[in-house]
Amino acid sequence: MSQTLFDKVWQQHIVKQNDDGSMLLYIDRHLVHEVTSPQAFEGLRLAGRKPWKVSAAVATPDHNVPTTDRGQGIEDPVSRAQVEALDANCEEFGITEFGMNDIRQGVVHVMGPEQGLVLPGMTVVCGDSHTSTHGAFGSIAMGIGTSEVEHVLATQCLIQKKPKVMRISIEGALPAAITGKDVALFIIGKIGTAGGTGYALEFSGEAIRALSMEGRMSLCNMAIEAGARCGMVAVDDVTIEYVKGRPYSPKGDAWEKAEAMWRELYSDDDAEFDAELVYQSSDIVPQVSWGTSPEMVLPVTAAIPDPAMARDEVQREGWQRALEYMGLEANTPIADIAIDKVFIGSCTNGRIEDFRAAAAIVKGKKVAANVKLALAVPGSGLVKAQAEAEGLDAIFTAAGFEWREPGCSMCLAMNADRLEPGERCASTSNRNFEGRQGMGGRTHLVSPAMAAAAGITGHFVDVRDWS
Amino acid sequence: MQAFTTLNALVAPMDRANVDTDAIIPKQFLKSIKRTGYGPFLFDEWRYEDRGEPEMDCTNRPKRADFVLNLPRYQGAQILLARENFGCGSSREHAPWAILDCGFSCVIAPSFADIFYNNCFKNGILPIVLDDAIVDQLFKETYASEGFALTVDLQAQTVTTPSGQSFAFEVDAFRKHCLINGLDDIGLTLQEADAIRAYEQNRKQQAPWLFPV
Numbered sequence: 001m002s003q004t005l006f007d008k009v010w011q012q013h014i015v016k017q018n019d020d021g022s023m024l025l026y027i028d029r030h031l032v033h034e035v036t037s038p039q040a041f042e043g044l045r046l047a048g049r050k051p052w053k054v055s056a057a058v059a060t061p062d063h064n065v066p067t068t069d070r071g072q073g074i075e076d077p078v079s080r081a082q083v084e085a086l087d088a089n090c091e092e093f094g095i096t097e098f099g100m101n102d103i104r105q106g107v108v109h110v111m112g113p114e115q116g117l118v119l120p121g122m123t124v125v126c127g128d129s130h131t132s133t134h135g136a137f138g139s140i141a142m143g144i145g146t147s148e149v150e151h152v153l154a155t156q157c158l159i160q161k162k163p164k165v166m167r168i169s170i171e172g173a174l175p176a177a178i179t180g181k182d183v184a185l186f187i188i189g190k191i192g193t194a195g196g197t198g199y200a201l202e203f204s205g206e207a208i209r210a211l212s213m214e215g216r217m218s219l220c221n222m223a224i225e226a227g228a229r230c231g232m233v234a235v236d237d238v239t240i241e242y243v244k245g246r247p248y249s250p251k252g253d254a255w256e257k258a259e260a261m262w263r264e265l266y267s268d269d270d271a272e273f274d275a276e277l278v279y280q281s282s283d284i285v286p287q288v289s290w291g292t293s294p295e296m297v298l299p300v301t302a303a304i305p306d307p308a309m310a311r312d313e314v315q316r317e318g319w320q321r322a323l324e325y326m327g328l329e330a331n332t333p334i335a336d337i338a339i340d341k342v343f344i345g346s347c348t349n350g351r352i353e354d355f356r357a358a359a360a361i362v363k364g365k366k367v368a369a370n371v372k373l374a375l376a377v378p379g380s381g382l383v384k385a386q387a388e389a390e391g392l393d394a395i396f397t398a399a400g401f402e403w404r405e406p407g408c409s410m411c412l413a414m415n416a417d418r419l420e421p422g423e424r425c426a427s428t429s430n431r432n433f434e435g436r437q438g439m440g441g442r443t444h445l446v447s448p449a450m451a452a453a454a455g456i457t458g459h460f461v462d463v464r465d466w467s
Numbered sequence: 468m469q470a471f472t473t474l475n476a477l478v479a480p481m482d483r484a485n486v487d488t489d490a491i492i493p494k495q496f497l498k499s500i501k502r503t504g505y506g507p508f509l510f511d512e513w514r515y516e517d518r519g520e521p522e523m524d525c526t527n528r529p530k531r532a533d534f535v536l537n538l539p540r541y542q543g544a545q546i547l548l549a550r551e552n553f554g555c556g557s558s559r560e561h562a563p564w565a566i567l568d569c570g571f572s573c574v575i576a577p578s579f580a581d582i583f584y585n586n587c588f589k590n591g592i593l594p595i596v597l598d599d600a601i602v603d604q605l606f607k608e609t610y611a612s613e614g615f616a617l618t619v620d621l622q623a624q625t626v627t628t629p630s631g632q633s634f635a636f637e638v639d640a641f642r643k644h645c646l647i648n649g650l651d652d653i654g655l656t657l658q659e660a661d662a663i664r665a666y667e668q669n670r671k672q673q674a675p676w677l678f679p680v
Contacts, residue, residue, distance in 0.1 A: 012673075015666040016659055020640045024659055026666055028677050036559065038500035047653070052663070055679050064498065078498040078521050085500050122677070129558040129582060143582055145560035146502075147589035155656040157663060159641070193485055194552040197581060227555060229581055250676035258676055293485050314484050314550065321483075414494045433489040433556060435512045 002268035005234050006165045006200045009140045009265065013123045015157055025160045027152050028122040029134075032059035032095065033108045034086040035414070036127030040150035041089040051093050052156040058117050059090050059097040062107045063414045067377050067404035070100060079415065093153075106380020106406045109133040109347035113217065114382055116246025120235045120262040125152055130347045130430065132223040135232040136216035137239055138265040140200070142230050163229045164198055164274035167267070169205035172281035177464045179357070180215030181349060181428065181447040183207065184222035185287035189297040190279065196228030199275065202267060203233050207281035213242040214353035221348045222430055225294040234266035288334050288460050289432045289445040291322035296432070297445065298334060300462045306330040325434055326442050327422065335460050337444070341425040342367075342374040342401075342455035343437070346411035349428035349448050350379025352386050358452035359392040361466060367400035368458030374401040375417065377409040399456070413438045426454035469591040470649030474573055475618045476545035480535060480609045486549060487556035488583060492565040496521055505561055506568030510536060536569075540613045548605055549576040554583025563590045573619050575626065577602045588642045591649065593621060595636045621647055 003011070015024040037059070044050070051057060064079035074080035083100060090097035098104040104111060109130055112118045124134045124141035127149040134141035148158060168187060183203075188195070201223050203216075211219065216233045223231025233239075240259060243249050250258045267273075285299035296319070298305070307323070307330060310316035323330065328337070344358050355376065367374045376396045378384035384406055387393055393403045410417040411429035419425055419441025428451050429436075432443040446454065449463045496508045498521055507525035512518075514536060516529040530537045536544075547566065553576040554562060563586045566574065572592055577599040579587075587594040597605075608628065609615045618627040621643060627633045645652055671678045 012670075016662045018641070022639070022641050024656065024662070026663070026670070035497050039502045039560075042500070042502075043653075047651075049653070053667075076498075082498050082500060119676075121674075127558060127560075129556065131558075143558040145558050145563075145582060145586035145589060147560060147586065151653050151656065154653045155659075155663065156667075157656055157659075159652060159656065161639070193555055194578060194580070197552070197578065227552065227580055254676045258674070261674065293487075318484055412489075412494050414497065431487075431489065431556060433487045435493055436489050439493070439512055439518045 002270045004165050004267045004271040004273060005138060005202055005232055005265055006140065009121050009123070009138070010162060012121065022159055022161050024157045025123060026157055027125050028056065029117060029124045030057040030152050031108045031112050031117070031124065031126035031131070032057055032149070033063060033126070033128065034061045034082045035063045036146050037089065037149055038082065038085045039146045040153060041093065043150040044093070044153060049154045051095065051153045054094050056156060057095045057153065058112070059086060059095055060105050060108055060111050061086050061100055063408045063412065065100050065407040066415055067407050067409045067417055070405055076416070103381035103385060106383065107347045107350055107408055109221065110350050110379030110383060113137065114246070114380055116243060116249035119243060119249065119258070120239055121265050125158065129224045130221050132228065132231050133217050133221040133347060135220040135223065135230050136213060137243070138232060138235040138262065140230055140232070143224060163200045165202065166196065166199040166275040166277065167202045167204055167273045169278045170203070170207035170281050171205045171278060172207060174207040174210040174281055175284060177286060177449065178281070178284050179447040179449070180211050180218035182284055182287045184219045185289065185294065185297045185445060186284045188222065188226050188294045189287070191226055191277070192295045193225060193293050194227045196223060196226035199228050201226065201228045201231040203231060204267070208233060209236065212353055213238060214351040217351065218348050222294070225430060235262045286447065286450050286463055288450065290326065290328065290334065291319065292325055292432055292434050293322070294430070294432060294445060296322055300334050300450070300460055302334055304328050304330055304332045304334065335462070337424070338370055338459045339426045339444070339454050340370070340372050340423040341419060342371060342451050343377070343410040343425055343427040343429060344375065344448050344451050345377030345379060345409055346429040347379065348430045350377065350383065352383050354428065354448040355383070355387045355392050358448040359395040361449050361452035361463065362399040362401065362456055363395050365399055365456045367455050370458045371455050374455045375404060375410060376401045377404045378406045380406045401455070410437050412436060426451040426460065468649045468651060471572060471591055471593050471621055471646045473618070473620045474545060475616060477541065477543055477614065477616050478546045478548050478605070478609050479541040479544035480606055481547055481549045482606060484550040485552045485555055488554055488559050488562040489556055491554065491562040492559065493519065495519065497559055497561050502564055503568055505565035506570070509565040509569040510534070543570070545571055545573065546617055546619065547571045547574045548602070548609060549574055550602070551577045551599070553579050555580035558582045560586045560590070563587050563592050567592055575602065575605065588646060591646065593619065593646060595619070595626060597626065597634055597636060601634050
């Protein structure tokens with residue numbers, strides 16, 4: 001029988017099917033960070049339980065770590081206590097951890113793929129909604145809460161019900177200067193932040209195939225912003241090439257066997273989906289979010305919407321409230337919006353390709369006078385080292401950017417990097433919720449090239465016209 | 468986990484769509500390594516005029532007078548009435564922890580984000596999905612009469628208004644069972660230890676690289 005990519009991977013992980021339609025699903029990889037794990041480890045201790053399969057879990061601190069000099073440790077005592085708790089828990093339970101001063105440390109969703117800890121066809125979980133990132137490898141990757149972190153540690157399983165499957169195809173070649181981030185924002189703009197609720201998404205079509213692994217990760221990363229359980233892309237040569245030779249990838253005979261299995265990870269031609277959407281790549285223009293939800297997003301060529309045009313009362317109130325919070329007027333062209341800060345980094349856009357794209361824009365130029373701070377925060381110590389080997393750090397610093405240590409940084413401002421009330425940021429992160437980057441901060445979600453260009457001109461510009 | 472059976476309680480209206488978990492509990496409070504103590508910081512940025520910090524004493528912080536949970540008539544509410552896509556965004560379980568710690572054990576909305584919905588059940592909170600039109604009606608009734616309370620019966624799967632109007636809701640049988648009995652599902656899963664081991668043995672043959680020695 002023909003199957004979808006999702007069904008193939010799901011099927012291989014069913015431990016036990018229950019009468020009520022729920023099932024026990026086996027989890028291959030468990031990524032752990034400091035914020036959502038301490039209460040789970042405490043739960044294990046209280047119940048006298050041990051991790052079921054200790055090699056399945058790998059940890060790194062990312063949300064709380066400073067991006068400035070780490071020689072002094074973490075200044076904020078509460079942040080420090082949380083990172084120290086992760087160190088102590090990993091030590092106690094025997095879990096591999098890439099600590100704050102390990103070059104492999106980084107944003108958990110950058111570190112995992114980079115190390116080959118995420119492989120095609122796996123089930124991957126992490127106490128973080130952006131775990132959806134790893135679907136880029138043809139794996140089923142889901143964000144879970146702390147109770148489930150404890151459940152997976154203790155049992156290596158999750159109790160799940162099979163979600164529906166939706167295929168979203170982007171037909172036609174990928175236009176120049178359009179990135180995985182733009183594709184993600186474009187889709188969310190079309191289907192809304194609840195458009196994927198109850199679904200696993202599979203992204204397919206010529207434009208998706210044309211994306212690099214970095215681009216596919218950016219895209220799947222934001223599947224959660226469409227409300228989906230997970231997002232996936234079928235395995236192809238691009239996937240195989242990326243995985244090959246990574247520290248935790250299989251080697252030798254095991255590699256041959258694995259590759260043969262992974263090559264089967266695509267939706268069969270006549271596979272049936274619960275829902276299907278098709279878009280044309282030529283309709284995708286560099287995206288800029290304007291409001292306080294990722295679905296409030298428009299092409300850079302557009303103008304801020306007028307609440308009078310909203311489809312109903314709930315949306316009208318939402319738009320009104322968003323405009324007020326964002327300090328924007330209806331009908332203002334997006335290109336006229338001036339910014340105060342730039343943030344390039346995060347689990348969405350903290351990979352080497354992202355810094356190459358941004359560096360290409362800023363090379364030989366200077367950050368605009370109205371931009372108070374431009375941050376380039378690599379997603380991991382290894383991304384940082386690679387960028388430095390390519391001379392990208394020098395390009396950023398010459399342009400007036402600050403080149404920082406790896407971590408989640410101003411994506412959610414749990415460390416010292418944040419927006420002050422009223423400040424407006426061109427950000428490569430994933431959420432523009434109220435207060436996300438700091439209380440009263442105003443976030444505009446964009447691709448790395450768009451963020452870099454906004455930093456140079458001081459307002460949003462269409463990178464397709466950049467010279 | 469506290470069992471949930473029936474509840475007759477005051478309703479507080481949270482009249483906004485797409486309420487995200489960053490709004491429910493802002494990031495600075497995620498630094499705690501405990502499961503409790505988040506209640507005073509629930510909806511922190513909407514509730515107070517200043518910036519909240521972990522372990523702050525909230526009794527004398529300046530409150531936003533017009534924020535719904537600050538209104539005297541909703542004090543003591545245990546049912547939160549919400550709009551579509553409630554709990555979207557981050558997977559932080561601190562969101563249901565804060566809701567529970569603030570005294571709510573039931574949230575009613577036309578739809579919820581998946582992870583938040585699931586997290587509620589793990590903490591003795593019942594999330595109830597009702598039709599948009601019904602939720603709309605409940606908002607109107609909540610605003611119209613001070614002291615408006617609803618009766619929630621999980622066994623019968625009904626929400627009943629003071630006038631006796633009753634609405635049925637769906638809930639997954641397994642989740643209902645766990646909630647009514649206050650069960651820890653890790654214990655239940657560990658009863659399947661043999662099945663998990665058998666799965667692993669079989670899987671190891673197919674994909675040995677997933678089982679490093």
